[in-house]
Structure formats: C-alpha cells, structure tokens
Amino acid sequence: MHVGNQSAVTEFILLGLSTNPLVQVLLFPIFLAIYMSTLIGNLLLIVAVKTDKRLHISMYFFLANLSFLDICYTSVIVPNMLVNFFATKKKISFTGCTTQVFFYLLMGETECLLLALMAYDRYVAICNPLRYSMVMNTTVCLWMISMAWLTGCIISSIDLYFVFRLTFCGPNIINHFFCEAPLLLQLSCSDTSSNNIVKLVGTAILAFIPLSLILFSYFRIITTIVKTHSGKYKTFSTCVSHLVVVVIFYGTAMFMYVRPEHADTEDTDKRVAVFYTVITPMLNPLIYSLRNKDVKRAMRRLVRDK
Structure with a gap:
C-alpha cells in the first residue's frame, strides 16, 4: 500500500481528553475500571453462550460475536489511551496510527453488519418460527458472520x-484521544475530494443499507406481533435489548458522521467518541443480561460455578 509521499511526518501527537495533568490522573482509574468491566462482562457472556447448551441457537451465536467485537473494538483504543494519561508527549507512530485506524474501522463497520x-x-424467529431452525442453521450463521467480517475488512482496507x-x-497534532480518520484528512495537504466520495459510499453500504434492513425487519416483526392474539409482549421482549443497542450505536455514529462539520464541536466530538468507543462496549453485555432471562441465568450459573 502506498503511504503518502513518505514525507517528514513519522508520528502524530494526540491531545487526549484533557491537557490538565490533574484531570488526567483522575481519569485514569475511571477508564481503567470501565475497560476491565468491559473485558470481564463480554468474556463472561461469550463463555456463558459457549457452555450453556440452551444458548446454542443463532440468536446467542450472534450475541457472542457482538461481545467479541466489543472487546476488540475497545481494545484498539483504550490501552493506548490509558498509557497516554501519564505520557509527557502523547505520541503515536505513523504505523501505529495506521493500524489503529484500520482496526477501528474494521470493528465499527463489521458491527453495523452484525x-x-x-x-x-x-425477524425469522418471530415471523417464520416453523422454519427458524432450518433457515438459521449453524452453516448459514457461520457463513453470515464470515461475510460480515470479510465485508468489513474489505471496506476498511479501502x-x-x-x-x-x-x-x-x-501538521501532526490530532485533537482527539485516538486516530480518527476524518481528523487525519484535516492534516493532509493533498486533495481529499476522493476521500469524501469513498466516505459517502462507505456510509451508504455500511450504515444506511444495514439500518434499512433493521428497520424493515422490525416493521415486519411489529406487524406480525400486532396480528397475534396472545404472547405479544413476551415475543417482543426478545427484541428490546437489540433495539436498545441499535439506537445507542446508530445514534452516536450518526451524530459523529452524518452531520455538517463545524470547527467548534471538537470537545463535543471527543465526549461522544468516549461514549461509543468506551461506554457502549461495557453496556452491551449488561443490556442483554438484564433483559434476557436465559442469558442472566447462564451468567449467574457461570459465576457461581467459578
């Protein structure tokens, strides 16, 4: 891959969340605790799905993959962020920035598809329950998740x-706590019009198309539930956790990427970025375990056995 013109820029300076040393010392234990909670919560969910035979269906297979994605997603950013809280010069090498951008895009884009x-x-479970086990069998699920990862890898590479x-x-100063692709464009002295086109196409493929499928699926689900005379709320309760995660994920993503750019929103952007890169991966296992009795029971049994 051709990387620029091999110019003098060999590293970038990340300004981080704050330039106040006292604030940075106070933030370190908070973000360390959040990161450890994220790792433990998502690992517990993955192990619970793996060890409990009652969770060996496609719904929980995808949920375990979401937890794995969340672990990878936050691990791309938070460890370096924690180190920089105590660094005099919050620098990241050109190669390190390249790696961070690639994996950050890969995880985010794959999560859209997942x-x-x-x-x-x-949709299949509620609208076609008799065909559910046949349509969403192990082979199909493995194929789906493989294509999601492959598509995310291809788009993020582009x-x-x-x-x-x-x-x-x-210029090599990034007013953020990680290498965010749009901010890198602002540092370039090249024409970025082609990048804007790629961004538009990528957003359409990995945001609006999956979101359209989500909206269509829930339209059909709600239509089916309305026609059902019994068990409406119990049926829809299996979707509530997923809907909450979708709203949080797409809400923050759209705020960041589908809006006019303003120079005076940098601090707000960093706060929103903290939410979807640090807070959301921690919340996802809590959302699913609190709203799902099967997951809650499996995780409780797992913790008790340990």
Missing part, C-alpha cells in the same frame, strides 16, 4: 488506502 444480521435473526495515500507535509 446488528443487521441480529435483526434478521429476530478506507485506509484512501486516507494514507495522502501527503502529510507538516
């Missing part, structure tokens, strides 16, 4: 290529 697959799974083929001829 949330759509989870909505489709609920995004990465168009970002790092640019020339970086001097």
